[in-house]
Amino acid sequence: MRLETRKRIRMIVTYVLCVSILVMTIFPIYWMVLVSMRNRVEIFDSTPKLYQTTFFTENYTKPFVEGVYGRYLWNSVVIATCNSLIVTICAVLATYSFSRFPIYGYHHVFFWTITNRMSPPAAFLLPLYLMFNTIGKTIGIQMIDSRWGLILLYCVFNLPFAIWLLKGMIDAIPQALDEAALIDGADTWQVLWHIIIPTAKPGIAIAAILTWIFSWNEYIFASILTSVNARTITTGLAGFVTVVGVEWGQMAAVSVVSLLPAIIFLGYIQKYIVAGLTFGAVKE
Known part of the structure; x- marks a missing residue:
């Protein structure tokens, strides 16, 4: 039972580390895409959002x-x-x-x-x-x-x-x-x-x-x-x-x-x- 518990804990820790590394790698790119879709007012908004519903085409x-x-x-x-x-x-x-x-x-x-x-x-x-x-x-x-x-x-x-x-x-x-x-x-x-x-x-x-x-x-x-x-x-x-x-x-x-x-x-x-x-x- 202890061996199974150790394996499960090791697997959970491994998944958490992999997901953390994946998020740290992908999130800057995701945020860059969001910024590219926003105008100046939205970029400097005091409460930035993690999603975007509009597209400011002038940036492109x-x-x-x-x-x-x-x-x-x-x-x-x-x-x-x-x-x-x-x-x-x-x-x-x-x-x-x-x-x-x-x-x-x-x-x-x-x-x-x-x-x-x-x-x-x-x-x-x-x-x-x-x-x-x-x-x-x-x-x-x-x-x-x-x-x-x-x-x-x-x-x-x-x-x-x-x-x-x-x-x-x-x-x-x-x-x-x-x-x-x-x-x-x-x-x-x-x-x-x-x-x-x-x-x-x-x-x-x-x-x-x-x-x-x-x-x-x-x-x-x-x-x-x-x-x-x-x-x-x-x-x-x-x-x-x-x-x-x-x-x-x-x-x-x-x-x-x-x-x-x-x-x-x-x-x-x-x-x-x-x-x-x-x-x-x-x-x-």
């Missing part, structure tokens, strides 16, 4: 229809998507080389590949700004306030993470599969395309979505290295803080819209993420 139409936030949103989609594609392709090729081919000083190369993840991003701001400015003056290629400038910059910082993530997954693929394919007449590229990539697809999907999220949420580099043309949706939120106050309703509305691409992307490849998290686990 003014930033996107009358303002520039539609372009900011498009910039974020282009930058995050291009960065994710480039990083994933380069990470697969680099990791395959590290895992399958004898490279002199491999351990040193792999270590120096991930060193830029060990330093705070703010430490690179001034050198990167000066370098981008010099490239623009000498070569004539605009890197500051440019989509491609941010894409290449994010690739530099996200590629080491993707390589580190994929390295263990590709190492776990038996080399006997490569050898069997080579015996059957396949070349190196065919082994990569038909053996390595399908087997490591869950890990590749995780690397793609995480680099996409990192690029989508990045703020420091985008706020310093962009001004108007390439500004992203995350940095554009600072525009709602003015000398006369904060436009909380419009800020919440833009934040809600900025969540939609990430939700769609995550929902589409959720099965690959779950499969990737269990990839390589011991199965009985």
